[in-house]
Amino acid sequence: MFVEDMAESGLENIHVQDRTSSELSSVYEDADVRKMEIAEEELFYRRTSASSVEMRWKHVWAKYSGRYTLQEQCDDSWTDIYKGNLCRWEIVGMEQEKRHKFRVINDGDKIVTNIIEIILHKQSSVAEILGRAIASNDYAKIALICQSRPQPNINVPDASGMSPLMRACAMLRKDIVKTLLECGADVNFGNSANRTSAMLACLGGNLEVIETLVEHKANLRLRDRSGATCLHYAIDSGNEEVVQYLLKQRVDVDAQDNQGWTPLMCLAANRGTIDIAKTLIKAGSDVNYSDNIGKTVLMSASLAGNREMCELLVTNGAVHSAYTRFGKSAYEMAVAFDRKEVVEFFQKLKKRRNSVSLGVSGITF
The missing domain is CATH 1.25.40.20 (Ankyrin repeat-containing domain)
Known part of the structure; x- marks a missing residue:
């Protein structure tokens, strides 16, 4: 399901050896838990950036207190990349256009999951695709991407350091801003210059966009790397109505x-x-x-x-x-x-x- 959704939205960049599911499932059936025999269930993931993937799996059963080991196959052997009680781990710095294989084992060296095979293709990132859709006001494509399951990480910035929400705020796309926020966009995400979506909305002088951000808990008191606040940005917009609104929000x-x-x-x-x-x-x-x-x-x-x-x-x-x-x-x-x-x-x-x-x-x- 996930692969199909990603293909439709232009994000088909991961190859999977076996089937995947949009929901996490137990890695053992009850009988297998008691016997502690090998049971090949599924390992799940989502791509979080151009070179990283988050893996997820579930506890064997409620009272299981052992550790899991997430392994990657290197040449003909398996290398441990995580060992602990967590049931998720983000793998960063993955090489693109390379075949990666992963699996999870438990304390008894029993294979917990099936082997999952991933290739990160050098295609447009989620942020870049969303950025183009925002620029063309393609609301349908944005909704399709945001509502796909598992949902892609829509907080990852594009090559210019702009998250999709920042891009939508800079272009004053109120409806798109609302959709992205409802789909989990980080309203207070700051880029490398610590610039936020609220700052860009204030610079654009669009009160409706700013109000939408505030409704979703935007922090109007954050500062960018130069020390400027939302009020500094609003001054540059020349919009007195926005300045008055910010002052009513008790900014400094x-x-x-x-x-x-x-x-x-x-x-x-x-x-x-x-x-x-x-x-x-x-x-x-x-x-x-x-x-x-x-x-x-x-x-x-x-x-x-x-x-x-x-x-x-x-x-x-x-x-x-x-x-x-x-x-x-x-x-x-x-x-x-x-x-x-x-x-x-x-x-x-x-x-x-x-x-x-x-x-x-x-x-x-």
Whole structure:
């Protein structure tokens, strides 16, 4: 059944010597248990990656306390690759296009299972096939693969490090995301950069996809390798509705990445929208946060030439007399990078300093 399902879904990559089943069965009949005679029952498996397979078998009977030995045939002899009380073991690092033979024996050196023969062909992985189906929005093929029995491991990433769920979130395929989650996709799987499906959904700015992930226990507080959170990604999307949703989920509005940048700093540096800035400030974001070199939110806005952002920050208490570790102020940065509108703003601010209370003792230019 499994081989047929895999063939239909384009995943026919394992050859089996004898029959297989979608359910595990006892390795002994009751009479065989009492006699402890050889009884060749079945060994079951599922492919977990391009070069690994998980083997499964059942206890001989409920009170059996002996150990099992999983063996692989090498040349004309059998080599032990696992010995213990577990009834499953994952074999990793298997060579592709090579014939592998396995069996299980018990403490009495009695053969417990039939010999199973596996060849891992160099064909597309589950993730690659699902990735193509997601890209073409082939819902029927995705459902067929996910519902095959035994179910393939749909959490294995493709060559680019993206799991099928991550791929679906990046492409904002809500229905496919829901199907993958219902079929056991790991909602908090992180790739080599620790990037998660929720982060990609936030970057895409699709609230429905994000809500679906949260319904399946997505952790919105995880960080990628750069220290960025879902809120940092949402800032890049420019979707105020997503930012508001994340804040309602009580994410840290001032979470700093590895550079020390808060979401508000990222927004200021990338000429983000004023409405999102107001939302962050209203949620309690500190307008005077500084990064690892002492650069403030106001300085980031100044460097970006974003006068409107500078005005908003100053109105909400941003200190413009601060200096970086290199002795530069927001005004000096604007001058150095020829941000004319920002320079003009600071100059006008200087003229008004004696008549308008700005909440600071003085302005340094």
